[in-house]
Amino acid sequence: NWTTTNVVEEQVALIREQVGDKRAICGLSGGVDSAVAAALVQKAIGSQLTCVYVDHGLMRKGETEQVEKDFVAATGAKLKVVDAEKRFLDALAGVSDPEEKRKIIGREFIRVFEQAQLEILQEDGPEVAFLVQGTLYPDVVESGGGTGTANIKSHHNVGGLPDDIEFQLVEPLRQLFKDEVRMVGQELGLPEEIVQRQPFPGPGLGIRIVGEVTKDRLDLLREADAIAREELTAAGLDRDIWQCPVVLLADVRSVGVQGDGRTYGHPIVLRPVSSEDAMTADWSRLPYETLARISTRITNEVADVNRVVLDVTSKPPGTIEWE
Ligand code: XMP
Numbered sequence: 001n002w003t004t005t006n007v008v009e010e011q012v013a014l015i016r017e018q019v020g021d022k023r024a025i026c027g028l029s030g031g032v033d034s035a036v037a038a039a040l041v042q043k044a045i046g047s048q049l050t051c052v053y054v055d056h057g058l059m060r061k062g063e064t065e066q067v068e069k070d071f072v073a074a075t076g077a078k079l080k081v082v083d084a085e086k087r088f089l090d091a092l093a094g095v096s097d098p099e100e101k102r103k104i105i106g107r108e109f110i111r112v113f114e115q116a117q118l119e120i121l122q123e124d125g126p127e128v129a130f131l132v133q134g135t136l137y138p139d140v141v142e143s144g145g146g147t148g149t150a151n152i153k154s155h156h157n158v159g160g161l162p163d164d165i166e167f168q169l170v171e172p173l174r175q176l177f178k179d180e181v182r183m184v185g186q187e188l189g190l191p192e193e194i195v196q197r198q199p200f201p202g203p204g205l206g207i208r209i210v211g212e213v214t215k216d217r218l219d220l221l222r223e224a225d226a227i228a229r230e231e232l233t234a235a236g237l238d239r240d241i242w243q244c245p246v247v248l249l250a251d252v253r254s255v256g257v258q259g260d261g262r263t264y265g266h267p268i269v270l271r272p273v274s275s276e277d278a279m280t281a282d283w284s285r286l287p288y289e290t291l292a293r294i295s296t297r298i299t300n301e302v303a304d305v306n307r308v309v310l311d312v313t314s315k316p317p318g319t320i321e322w323e
Contacts, residue, residue, distance in 0.1 A: 004187040007180075008040065011172040015044035019130050024170060025120055026132035027113055028053040028071070028079075029202065030063050033134030033173060035071060035194050036185040040172045041132050042077040043188060049132070050078045052116045054109055057085030058204030058218065061226040070191045080120065084112045085215075092206065092213045096251070098323035101213065105203040121165070131167035135174055136181060198243040199278065207323040211250030221248040223302045224268045228294050232272075235290045242275040244284075247311075247322045256306030258299070265306035268298055273320055281315040 019041075026038045028051050041049050051071075055064045064081070072079050091104050121128050173181055185195040205221050206213050225246040232238060247269040256263040270291070275281035295308040311318070 004180075004183045007176070007184055008043070008187055011040050012044040015041055015170060015172060018168075018170060019045050019048065021048070021126055022130060023048045023050070023126050023128040024130035024132055025049070025117060025128060025167075026051045028067055030059065030067055030197075031134075031200065032178070032185065032195060032197050033136060033181060035067075035134075035190060036181050036188065037132050037134035037171070037173050038071075038077060039075045039185065039188040039190055041170060042075045046076075047078055048126070050080060050120050052080050052082065052113060052120070054082050054084055054112045054116070056088040056105065056109065056112075056204065056206075057215070058088065058105070058206040058213075060200070060205065060229075061222045066191075066193060070194060074189050074191055074194075080116055082112055082116050084108070087112065088206075089213070089215055094212060096212050098207060101206055101323065102203050105206050109202075129168055130170050132170045132172075134181075135169075135171040137173075137175055137177055140174055196238070198238070198241075200243070201321055207321055208245055208247045209250050210247065210252075210322055217248060217250050220266075220302060220304060221246065221268075224248070224298045224305060227297045227301060228270060231290060231294045231297065232286075235287065235293075237286065237290065240274070241272050241284045241286075242278065242281065243320070244270065244272040245321055246270060254307055256299075258306055263306045265304045267307040267309050268302070268305050269309050269311050269322070270294065271311040271320065271322070273315070275315075275320070278320060281320055283310075283312045283314060 024041060024045065026034065026041060026049060028034050028038055030053070038049070038051050042051075053064070053067050068079065068081055071077065088105065088108050091108050092101060095101055095104060173184075176184065182195050201207060205218055205225070209217050209221060211217075228244060228246045232241070232244060249267045249269060252267055253264050254267060256265055272284035272286050273281040274284045291310060298305055298308050
């Protein structure tokens with residue numbers, strides 16, 4: 001019979017058998033799947049696991065700390081955090097095109113991750129033979145099945161990994177759906193903020209700034225996003241919406257009147273959506289009082305923002321993210 005306790009016990013036994021006395025590494029993205037996979041493997045093999053988290057500086061407020069503190073506190077996992085903010089911002093300087101931004105972020109991410117892998121491989125200890133991935137059942141089905149014995153070869157063209165390193169995959173969530181993964185995460189003692197997280201794109205806030213990505217703009221957007229999240233949570237709406245991107249229109253300015261006089265600031269877009277699978281979506285009919293609170297707080301508390309607008313477009317025709 002299916003219980004989370006049984007799933008955890010069964011997977012822990014399987015992982016121990018698979019990994020033996022070797023070591024494993026796992027990339028954490030800040031998302032639910034990688035966190036639960038890592039927590040399961042940690043429970044099975046403890047210090048034989050090293051987790052890697054690349055902080056690209058495009059995370060939302062408190063997210064890196066959540067991985068650094070809450071995840072480690074809940075699991076006791078060995079965590080290598082790579083601060084790569086400067087590297088990413090340098091690479092993104094002067095770039096406004098959405099696809100170009102995505103490519104740069106993806107490329108830098110792989111480079112930094114592989115460099116971290118290389119450093120772990122060079123540490124003393126048993127052989128590192130396993131790579132943990134948070135693959136879910138729908139991912140397995142979509143990619144046409146598979147037997148779980150796949151060997152993946154690390155990209156040896158970047159980061160300088162030796163050609164002959166192959167990792168065997170450990171994929172303890174292969175038979176689970178998202179809601180089951182959340183339950184397993186809960187069973188493993190992961191905090192609610194990690195387990196109930198809404199989807200957040202890999203390129204992070206980098207694709208929620210329409211225009212060039214700079215540190216100042218990121219800081220501004222982080223503040224606005226934190227306010228929106230806080231108010232949505234306070235209003236008890238987290239489970240009603242799929243996600244709510246908060247977008248900065250950095251290349252747009254409009255005239256406002258604030259405090260002592262005229263301002264010429266940027267708009268912030270709220271994009272709350274409801275969806276089943278993100279393939280299609282509808283804009284969420286949020287209560288006016290909640291929208292009003294978010295708007296008042298953002299314009300009062302975030303410098304350089306003098307307007308908050310609501311995106312009332314479904315998907316299609318609009319995508320969920322603006323870039
Ligand atoms: P769109 O904007 O295509 O988004 O309607 C659909 C869902 O995917 C998320 N998203 C991403 N997730 N890497 C990710 O891991 C990405 O590059 C990425 N782009 C979009 C988006 O937040 C939404 O949930």
